[in-house]
Amino acid sequence: MTKDKILAALPTLDRASLEAIQAITASLLNGPTAAHDKGVTELTLALFNALQAVCGQPTAYKTFAQTTAAKHLQKRLPDVTTFLDDNFNGWDKNKVSQQAFLQMLFGLLADDLKSRGVKPSLGIMVNNLGRVAEVFDQAFPDYLAGKMGGMILKRFQ
Numbered sequence: 787m788t789k790d791k792i793l794a795a796l797p798t799l800d801r802a803s804l805e806a807i808q809a810i811t812a813s814l815l816n817g818p819t820a821a822h823d824k825g826v827t828e829l830t831l832a833l834f835n836a837l838q839a840v841c842g843q844p845t846a847y848k849t850f851a852q853t854t855a856a857k858h859l860q861k862r863l864p865d866v867t868t869f870l871d872d873n874f875n876g877w878d879k880n881k882v883s884q885q886a887f888l889q890m891l892f893g894l895l896a897d898d899l900k901s902r903g904v905k906p907s908l909g910i911m912v913n914n915l916g917r918v919a920e921v922f923d924q925a926f927p928d929y930l931a932g933k934m935g936g937m938i939l940k941r942f943q
Contacts, residue, residue: 802942812903826851829878830863836888837911839895845908852886855909862915873935883942889941894921910927 796804827848834847851857870877878884895914896906898921904910923930926938 798856802886805889806882832884835883837908838890839889841906841908843908854913859912866915873930874939875936877939880900887942
């Protein structure tokens with residue numbers, strides 16, 4: 787697809803798709819997000835890209851990887867993945883919808899933190915990833931208990 791075709795298609799996209807594109811382009815403009823870093827998974831990069839987009843803190847993954855928050859992200863990754871896999875079947879099948887969905891999910895967490903008077907930075911967001919299920923349940927009561935997470939996911943597919 788040429789640049790002109792991409793630019794022509796942008797006005798036809800919904801907000802979630804535009805936000806996902808914004809996150810991906812911001813990470814590309816800020817340098818490699820670790821595609822060449824040994825041991826970094828696509829899932830780690832997807833979460834990182836969504837987190838930085840929600841926080842409005844564009845940074846290269848290589849820089850982030852040197853922080854304590856990166857170590858915490860690796861520790862929390864299995865729990866976040868389990869939550870997503872258990873409640874949102876197919877959440878990672880398409881990279882664009884994956885980014886949009888993760889940004890929405892992390893946006894709920896950021897909004898919750900703001901309501902508590904906490905500015906959501908990358909480090910703060912990573913430290914609060916364990917609360918993703920809680921804030922999702924607050925935003926969409928009984929969807930998790932009723933196994934209806936897929937209804938929310940469809941909005942991004």
